[in-house]
Amino acid sequence: MKPRLSAAQARREWRLYLFVVPSLVMVATFAYFPAASAIYHSFFEWQGGDAKQFIGLANFQRLLNDAVLWDSFGTVALLILFNLFKMIPAILLAVLIHRLKSERWQYAYRAMLVVPMIVPHLVTLFIWKFFFDPNLGILNRVLDATGGKVLLVWLDQNVFHWQVFFERIPIGWLSQPELILPSLFLWGFPWIGAVGVLIYLAGLQSIGTEVYEAAELDGVGPIGKFFYIELPLILTQVRLNLTLLIISTLQGYGLQLLLLGDAGGPGGRGMTPGLWMYNRAFIAGEFGYACAVGMLLFTVILLLTWINHRLVRVEK
Amino acid sequence: MARVVLENLVKTFPAAGNSAAFTAVKGINLTVEEGEFMVLVGPSGCGKSTTLRMIAGLEEVSSGSIRIGDQVVNGVLPKDRDIAMVFQNYALYPHMSVYENLAFGLKLRRLPKSEIAARVQAAADLLGLADLLERKPKALSGGQRQRVAVGRAIVRRPKVFLFDEPLSNLDAKMRVQMRTEIARLHARLGATMIYVTHDQVEAMTMGDRICVMKEGQILQVAEPLELYQRPANLFVAGFIGSPPMNFLRGAVVRSDNRRDFVADGGVGALRLALPARLAEPARALEGRAAVLGVRPEQVQLVAEGAPGGHPCTVELAEPMGAETFLHLRSAAGVFIARVEAGVTHRQGSRVCAAFELERAHLFDAASEIRLT
Amino acid sequence: MSAPVSTRPGRAGRLAAVLPHVVIGAILLIEFFPLYMMLQVAFKDNAAFIDNPWLPAPLADWRWENWWFALNLIGPYVANTVFVAVTGTVCSVALAVLGAYFFARYRLPGSGVLWSLFMVLMLLPGIANLVPLFTLLKELSLLNTLWALIAVGVAGGQVFNLFVLRNFIEDLPKDLFEAAEMDGAGHLQQIRHIVVPMSRSILGTLAIMAFLGKWNEFLLPLVILRDRELFTLGVGLIYLDGEYVKQWGQIMAAYCFAALPLIILFLFTMRLFVKGLSQGAIKG
Structure with a gap:
C-alpha cells in the first residue's frame, strides 16, 4: 500500500500537486467545459455565434418527432450488430496463433499483423471506398471474374426479387440505397484489428501448458478447449472491447461521413445519430439542436455504460 | 558516525478503508551509541521495521522524537538525514549497471566524477564486486545483489547504516556467509548500524546489543549473552535461543524451610526443590502461578534412580550432528533436552532427565516477568 | 496391419x-x-491501371512522376501532421507521466476526488463535445491553427494514459522509490531515473497509440482548419478524394507518403509495440 500523506506532509510536499495541474487544466478546458457548454446550449436556439435564444425544452420536443433521428438509431443498432459479428475473427485468429507450437512463428505472425497498421486509417478507408467503386473497384471485378455477379443477378431475378442486381449495370455498392448497409457490413473484411488480436494474445498467454495437457487428458477437443479454457481467459478483454465497440459505433460517424457524405448517402441509409448531429451543426447551422441530439446520445451511452457496470458487477 | 536516540517514539497509522487505526510503535525509548551495531528483533508486526523506517524518514513520526547526532530529524527529509539503508528486496535499480547503482546517490549529490569513481572502486574492492561493475542486477546472484545493496550504502559514507531484514531473501548458506560479512564490515567501518531482523540467530550473532520488540514495545535491550542468560520476561526467554527455552507451568509451594516448584499435572507431578538462588525471590510467588524456564542444555540425562531424576519418554530425537535435541514427554509436559550426539535414543524409549536449576529462571505467570 | x-x-x-x-x-x-x-x-497512370489493375506494371513503364507530383501535393500536409502528432504525443505522454506519478506514489488529501474527476471522463462520450468545442476554439482564437489540434489531442488522450500509467507505476516495487529517496532523488529525479526507464515499453506503446490516433484524426481538422497551408493529412486526403477526375496513381503515391512516417515509426518501435501490447500493457 502506498503511503498516505498527512495534511502536514502534504503541505510540505505541496509541489506534488503541480504534477497533476497540467493534465487537469487540459481536461477541464477541452473536455469538461465543452460538455457543460453542450448541456447549456441544448436549451437554446443557437447558430454557433453570439446570438442565442432560450427556448426551453423545444429542442428536446423536436427530437421526439425527428423521423431521421429515430431511423438513424435503427441503422446504428444494425451497425452494432455487424460490429459484434466482426469481433469474432480477431478472437479466432488470436486463438489460432496462440495454439501454434512454435514461439518463433507466434512472434513472426504478431509482428506481421502490426505491419498493415502503417497504412493510415483514412487511406485504408479510401482504398476500401475505391474497392467499392462501380467501374474500377476490385469488388465488382472479382465478382465479374468469378461469376459471382451472374449468381447475384440470378438470385435477384429468380429467388429474392430484390430489384438490385442487373446484368449489364455495374453494382453501385455505395450509390444504391439498398446496398449501403450490406456494403458497410462487408467493409473491412476480414475484420481483423491488430491491436485487438495482440491484446487477446496477451490474455491467452496466461494459460499454462499444464492446463492444456490436463484438458487433453480429460479428453477435451479443440472446440471444447476454446469454450472451456481460452474464451473464459480472454473474457475480460472481450468484454472491454465489446463495451468500447458499442460506444464507439453508437457515437461514430467518421466512416459514414467519408464514405457516404454528410447526408448519409443515397436515401440516407447510412445516417447515424452522430452524423445527424454533425449534419445539423455544420451543414444546417442548427448548433442548439445539434447539442440536444448530442445530449440524447450522451444519455443513451451513459445508460448503456451503467447497465454494463451493473452486469459486470453481478457476474463478479 | 553518530548516536541515534529515540524518545517516546509513536507511530499510528490512521484508519483507512475498512481497517481501523493502528498503533504500530507505542512510545519507545532507545539509544544507539556511536559505532554500535544495534539489532531490532521481534516477530512480524512488532513495529521493528516501522521504527527503522521512521529513523530513515520514510515514515512520518506520529509523536516523540528521533535524534541523529545532535539534530532532531523528525521533519528532515530522508536525503538530508545522512543515513543509508539496505532494503529487504535490495531495491537495486534494474535498468542501471552495478556501477551506476553504486554511483547514483553520489551523482545526485553532485560529487565530482573522480571522487565518485574512487568511492565506487573502494566499495567494490571491499565487497568483491570489482569484476561485476558493468553487469545489470538481473545478471547477479542473490548474494551479489545483496553486496551491491550494501555497497550502495557504503559509498555514501553515512552517519548511520540501516538494514531492513537484508538477508531474508537469501538461501541458508548464503545467509550465514553474508552475516559474517556484514559483521566484519561493521568492525572495519566502525559505523553506527541499526539492523532489523526477525531471525534471533542473526540478532545473536551480529548485534553489539539487541533490542527485542513485541507489539510496538521494547521488551528488553541488552548484549546477546545477557539477553540469553538473563531474559527479562517470558517472551524474550522464549524468543531468543534455538531450540527455545523450556517452560514448565506450575506453582511455588512452601514446604518446611524450603520452597518447591510443583509443576502442573496432578498427582505424581514433577516436584523440584528450588535452590537458594531461586528460593529467595520465589517467596513473592508463593501460592501463585509460576513458570520455570530451563534451557535445553540445562536438561541432563541421568541414570535411573539418580537424585532429581525425572522419568520421561522420548517423543522425538533430532540429531544435529554435534548434538541431539530430544523431545521428552513427562507428567509435566513436553520439553527439549540438548544432549551429546553419541548415544542414539529411540522414539518411545524411557529415560531419566534432571534439571540444572542453578541456571534456571522463575517467571511470574501473570506478569510474565522474570523474578530471578 | x-x-x-x-x-x-x-x-x-x-x-x-x-x-x-x-x-x-x-x-x-x-x-x-x-x-x-x-x-x-502508385506506379501506374489511369490507363495502365484500368488495363491491368492487379499486377505491377513492367519496370520500364513505371510512372515515377506520380511520386513527384504526390510529394508536392501531400508533402506539406505530412509535415503539418508530423508536427501535430509529435508535439501532441510528447506533451500528452509527459503530462500523463507527471499526473500518474502523483496518483500512483502517494495518497494525498484530495487525490481521490481528483482521480474520479478524471475517470468520470472515461464514461463521458466525446461526441456531444464537438459542437461546443468548435465554439470554444473560436473563443480562444484557436480556430484554423494547428495548436488547437495539439491541445485537444493532449486533453483527449489524457484519461486513458493516466489510467494505464497509474496502474503500471503502482506495480513498480515501492522499495525502488524509497531507495532513490534515500539516495537523494527528488520527485522529478525519481520520475526521470526510476519511472521513465522502468516503464519504457509501456510509455512506448502509449506513445505509439497516441501518435497513431493523432495521425488518423480527421474530424476535428476537417471542422477547424480552413487554410490549405495548415491542412493535416486528414483534411488533405479528404480533399484529394473529393477531386472529380481521379488520377489513381498519383493518389496512391500520395497515400504512400502519408504512410511513410508511420513506416519509419514502426521500423524503430515495432519490437517495443508488440512487446508492450503482448505484456498486457493495456489491461482490462
Whole structure:
C-alpha cells in the first residue's frame, strides 16, 4: 500500500500537486467545459455565434418527432450488430496463433499483423471506398471474374426479387440505397484489428501448458478447449472491447461521413445519430439542436455504460 | 558516525478503508551509541521495521522524537538525514549497471566524477564486486545483489547504516556467509548500524546489543549473552535461543524451610526443590502461578534412580550432528533436552532427565516477568 | 496391419500442423492487400491501371512522376501532421507521466476526488463535445491553427494514459522509490531515473497509440482548419478524394507518403509495440 500523506506532509510536499495541474487544466478546458457548454446550449436556439435564444425544452420536443433521428438509431443498432459479428475473427485468429507450437512463428505472425497498421486509417478507408467503386473497384471485378455477379443477378431475378442486381449495370455498392448497409457490413473484411488480436494474445498467454495437457487428458477437443479454457481467459478483454465497440459505433460517424457524405448517402441509409448531429451543426447551422441530439446520445451511452457496470458487477 | 536516540517514539497509522487505526510503535525509548551495531528483533508486526523506517524518514513520526547526532530529524527529509539503508528486496535499480547503482546517490549529490569513481572502486574492492561493475542486477546472484545493496550504502559514507531484514531473501548458506560479512564490515567501518531482523540467530550473532520488540514495545535491550542468560520476561526467554527455552507451568509451594516448584499435572507431578538462588525471590510467588524456564542444555540425562531424576519418554530425537535435541514427554509436559550426539535414543524409549536449576529462571505467570 | 494405421495419423497430423499456417497466411494476405495495391498502383497512370489493375506494371513503364507530383501535393500536409502528432504525443505522454506519478506514489488529501474527476471522463462520450468545442476554439482564437489540434489531442488522450500509467507505476516495487529517496532523488529525479526507464515499453506503446490516433484524426481538422497551408493529412486526403477526375496513381503515391512516417515509426518501435501490447500493457 502506498503511503498516505498527512495534511502536514502534504503541505510540505505541496509541489506534488503541480504534477497533476497540467493534465487537469487540459481536461477541464477541452473536455469538461465543452460538455457543460453542450448541456447549456441544448436549451437554446443557437447558430454557433453570439446570438442565442432560450427556448426551453423545444429542442428536446423536436427530437421526439425527428423521423431521421429515430431511423438513424435503427441503422446504428444494425451497425452494432455487424460490429459484434466482426469481433469474432480477431478472437479466432488470436486463438489460432496462440495454439501454434512454435514461439518463433507466434512472434513472426504478431509482428506481421502490426505491419498493415502503417497504412493510415483514412487511406485504408479510401482504398476500401475505391474497392467499392462501380467501374474500377476490385469488388465488382472479382465478382465479374468469378461469376459471382451472374449468381447475384440470378438470385435477384429468380429467388429474392430484390430489384438490385442487373446484368449489364455495374453494382453501385455505395450509390444504391439498398446496398449501403450490406456494403458497410462487408467493409473491412476480414475484420481483423491488430491491436485487438495482440491484446487477446496477451490474455491467452496466461494459460499454462499444464492446463492444456490436463484438458487433453480429460479428453477435451479443440472446440471444447476454446469454450472451456481460452474464451473464459480472454473474457475480460472481450468484454472491454465489446463495451468500447458499442460506444464507439453508437457515437461514430467518421466512416459514414467519408464514405457516404454528410447526408448519409443515397436515401440516407447510412445516417447515424452522430452524423445527424454533425449534419445539423455544420451543414444546417442548427448548433442548439445539434447539442440536444448530442445530449440524447450522451444519455443513451451513459445508460448503456451503467447497465454494463451493473452486469459486470453481478457476474463478479 | 553518530548516536541515534529515540524518545517516546509513536507511530499510528490512521484508519483507512475498512481497517481501523493502528498503533504500530507505542512510545519507545532507545539509544544507539556511536559505532554500535544495534539489532531490532521481534516477530512480524512488532513495529521493528516501522521504527527503522521512521529513523530513515520514510515514515512520518506520529509523536516523540528521533535524534541523529545532535539534530532532531523528525521533519528532515530522508536525503538530508545522512543515513543509508539496505532494503529487504535490495531495491537495486534494474535498468542501471552495478556501477551506476553504486554511483547514483553520489551523482545526485553532485560529487565530482573522480571522487565518485574512487568511492565506487573502494566499495567494490571491499565487497568483491570489482569484476561485476558493468553487469545489470538481473545478471547477479542473490548474494551479489545483496553486496551491491550494501555497497550502495557504503559509498555514501553515512552517519548511520540501516538494514531492513537484508538477508531474508537469501538461501541458508548464503545467509550465514553474508552475516559474517556484514559483521566484519561493521568492525572495519566502525559505523553506527541499526539492523532489523526477525531471525534471533542473526540478532545473536551480529548485534553489539539487541533490542527485542513485541507489539510496538521494547521488551528488553541488552548484549546477546545477557539477553540469553538473563531474559527479562517470558517472551524474550522464549524468543531468543534455538531450540527455545523450556517452560514448565506450575506453582511455588512452601514446604518446611524450603520452597518447591510443583509443576502442573496432578498427582505424581514433577516436584523440584528450588535452590537458594531461586528460593529467595520465589517467596513473592508463593501460592501463585509460576513458570520455570530451563534451557535445553540445562536438561541432563541421568541414570535411573539418580537424585532429581525425572522419568520421561522420548517423543522425538533430532540429531544435529554435534548434538541431539530430544523431545521428552513427562507428567509435566513436553520439553527439549540438548544432549551429546553419541548415544542414539529411540522414539518411545524411557529415560531419566534432571534439571540444572542453578541456571534456571522463575517467571511470574501473570506478569510474565522474570523474578530471578 | 500396423503400417497404414501409423502413417495415416501422421499425414493427418502434418495437415493439422500446416492448416493453421495456411489460414493465418490467407488472412495476412488479405490484410496486406491494400498495402500491395497502394504500392503497385502508385506506379501506374489511369490507363495502365484500368488495363491491368492487379499486377505491377513492367519496370520500364513505371510512372515515377506520380511520386513527384504526390510529394508536392501531400508533402506539406505530412509535415503539418508530423508536427501535430509529435508535439501532441510528447506533451500528452509527459503530462500523463507527471499526473500518474502523483496518483500512483502517494495518497494525498484530495487525490481521490481528483482521480474520479478524471475517470468520470472515461464514461463521458466525446461526441456531444464537438459542437461546443468548435465554439470554444473560436473563443480562444484557436480556430484554423494547428495548436488547437495539439491541445485537444493532449486533453483527449489524457484519461486513458493516466489510467494505464497509474496502474503500471503502482506495480513498480515501492522499495525502488524509497531507495532513490534515500539516495537523494527528488520527485522529478525519481520520475526521470526510476519511472521513465522502468516503464519504457509501456510509455512506448502509449506513445505509439497516441501518435497513431493523432495521425488518423480527421474530424476535428476537417471542422477547424480552413487554410490549405495548415491542412493535416486528414483534411488533405479528404480533399484529394473529393477531386472529380481521379488520377489513381498519383493518389496512391500520395497515400504512400502519408504512410511513410508511420513506416519509419514502426521500423524503430515495432519490437517495443508488440512487446508492450503482448505484456498486457493495456489491461482490462
